[in-house]
């Protein structure tokens with residue numbers, strides 16, 4: 001396949017359309033006001049044009065995937081916290097420009113990463129072509145696949161993925177409980193679900209505290225909420241929400257399984273049996 005990638009080409013991890021539009025509009029409005037006021041009232045008012053440069057430059061920066069370094073730092077921190085193993089299957093929900101999907105694919109030597117999105121027009125201004133191009137630029141086209149699909153109806157069977165992740169997506173979905181249910185459904189028992197989202201979602205009733213409760217009800221254990229300070233698009237606190245789906249292979253070993261580990265080494269009776277049972281109950285309580 002012809003790739004046509006230049007050495008200097010950087011991935012474009014999108015920009016919230018709102019930032020591009022608002023900065024461009026503000027910049028243009030200041031130019032207009034500066035020119036009209038300068039002509040009509042005083043040449044000094046031409047100075048109003050100067051701040052417009054800042055806004056137009058910001059709009060350009062956003063449209064070119066501005067703040068790329070900060071975005072990459074956030075991605076690295078997220079992947080470090082969530083973990084990744086070679087040969088895993090990973091799903092990035094609301095992948096946009098492939099931001100997390102590509103990051104995970106880069107962090108594995110082999111495996112399968114899927115990014116799904118409906119690529120809504122005002123959802124960050126990204127497209128599937130944009131995601132595919134980024135995968136090429138980052139050299140992981142062979143490990144990552146993009147599909148048009150809705151988070152509320154994920155087209156994969158139960159227990160398909162080792163990790164299901166999302167960034168800045170679930171809080172904008174009106175029926176986010178349904179999206180979370182789907183994400184947990186396609187996760188393997190023992191698999192990890194991780195989200196990077198703001199504390200509040202103004203249109204969807206999203207509140208991180210409610211999300212944590214909801215995930216616990218969806219039989220996720222070890223649900224943790226970790227605040228992260230990021231500078232995207234401004235300095236603010238977002239939350240890494242992480243949990244493990246119950247029912248993993250090593251979870252709740254039966255008494256007989258535990259006993260099997262002692263077989264041949266000790267006599268599994270009396271005090272040893274009591275101790276094994278005590279440890280089993282303690283482990284069971286810890287993993288609840």
Ligand SMILES: C[S@@+](CC[C@H](N)C(=O)[O-])C[C@H]1O[C@@H](n2cnc3c(N)ncnc32)[C@H](O)[C@@H]1O
Nearest residue numbers: 094095096099117118119120123124150151167
């Ligand atoms: C703010 S962007 C975040 C994109 C990417 N995860 C990132 O961090 O750069 C939100 C994304 O969620 C997608 N989205 C919104 N509703 C969705 C849904 N119901 N199912 C799948 N994707 C959705 C939008 O199209 C958009 O690409």
